[in-house]
Amino acid sequence: MSDETMSFQLTILGTSSALPTSNRYPTAQVLNVLGRFFLIDCGEGTQTQMRKFKIGFSKIDHIFITHLHGDHIFGLIGLISTMVLLGREKDLHIYSHSELQKFISAQLNFLYADKIPMKIVFHPLNFKREQLIYEDAKVSIYSFPLSHRIPTCGFRFDEKPPLPNLLAKKIEEYQIPICERQRIKEGGDFLTSNGQLIPHSQLTVKKFKARSFAFCSDTRFDESYIESIKNVDLLYHEATFAEDNRKLANTTFHSTGKEAAEVALKAQAGQLLIGHFSARYKDHAPILEEARAIFPNTKAISEGDVIQVEKKNV
Numbered sequence: 001m002s003d004e005t006m007s008f009q010l011t012i013l014g015t016s017s018a019l020p021t022s023n024r025y026p027t028a029q030v031l032n033v034l035g036r037f038f039l040i041d042c043g044e045g046t047q048t049q050m051r052k053f054k055i056g057f058s059k060i061d062h063i064f065i066t067h068l069h070g071d072h073i074f075g076l077i078g079l080i081s082t083m084v085l086l087g088r089e090k091d092l093h094i095y096s097h098s099e100l101q102k103f104i105s106a107q108l109n110f111l112y113a114d115k116i117p118m119k120i121v122f123h124p125l126n127f128k129r130e131q132l133i134y135e136d137a138k139v140s141i142y143s144f145p146l147s148h149r150i151p152t153c154g155f156r157f158d159e160k161p162p163l164p165n166l167l168a169k170k171i172e173e174y175q176i177p178i179c180e181r182q183r184i185k186e187g188g189d190f191l192t193s194n195g196q197l198i199p200h201s202q203l204t205v206k207k208f209k210a211r212s213f214a215f216c217s218d219t220r221f222d223e224s225y226i227e228s229i230k231n232v233d234l235l236y237h238e239a240t241f242a243e244d245n246r247k248l249a250n251t252t253f254h255s256t257g258k259e260a261a262e263v264a265l266k267a268q269a270g271q272l273l274i275g276h277f278s279a280r281y282k283d284h285a286p287i288l289e290e291a292r293a294i295f296p297n298t299k300a301i302s303e304g305d306v307i308q309v310e311k312k313n314v
């Protein structure tokens with residue numbers, strides 16, 4: 001089993017669109033970036049799926065909600081209630097449209113008279129332009145507008161480039177003391193005892209490429225968001241319909257398999273995941289087929305799938 005603190009790994013919890021089916025759950029995914037667990041959308045039944053696929057509730061500190069359609073938010077109150085029952089004290093951060101706060105607060109107030117053990121911090125999204133919404137030492141997260149019937153954002157998760165290794169022969173050559181090494185790894189140069197400045201680039205070698213994932217929730221085909229997802233290693237893009245329902249896709253502001261693949265191709269993504277399949281398709285094969293004809297490295301996701309983005313050398 002891979003070490004979760006080294007992983008860049010996506011777990012699929014739900015893949016259906018608005019109408020329930022007997023074997024699919026509505027949208028929810030969890031991305032683990034080096035031991036940080038980010039929940040993206042929270043359709044009905046998300047907490048049950050988390051139990052099933054062994055994602056602890058206490059691991060989730062940040063929830064990203066693309067838009068306020070029921071199939072993306074009906075799981076929130078169940079999940080938050082469970083956190084209350086478990087006596088959670090850590091802050092819970094929710095990134096969403098500002099109106100979500102009203103919806104959640106009304107339910108929490110009804111259930112608990114607002115006496116809950118933890119603080120819920122709401123972070124309103126900007127639906128006009130790309131925005132940095134979260135950053136720590138290891139990861140940056142951006143939101144960017146999509147094109148759906150109501151304000152909708154996609155999210156991009158970028159691992160920060162790992163620090164380079166110091167070259168052993170340079171440590172030896174310049175007698176670099178231990179106390180200087182971390183500073184040089186972080187970008188510093190080294191001044192030798194006889195006053196010679198050795199630049200950082202000569203002392204280090206890069207280890208791995210930083211990894212990235214973008215989540216394009218409900219949206220119709222629109223080139224405006226391609227720039228925000230350029231060169232991601234892993235791209236999730238909804239593909240609610242096949243081309244036989246292209247008209248319906250357009251009028252409901254959704255995408256077809258072919259359109260999702262065109263986005264992946266234009267964005268030069270590494271791998272494409274498609275989901276949010278309409279309940280009218282008993283079999284998603286036609287959606288997958290038309291996507292693969294354009295972007296061969298496409299996978300149709302199912303509940304419980306775990307997709308790992310492997311480390312690549314520079």
Ligand SMILES: [Zn+2]
Nearest residue numbers: 067069148218
């Ligand atoms: Zn929607």
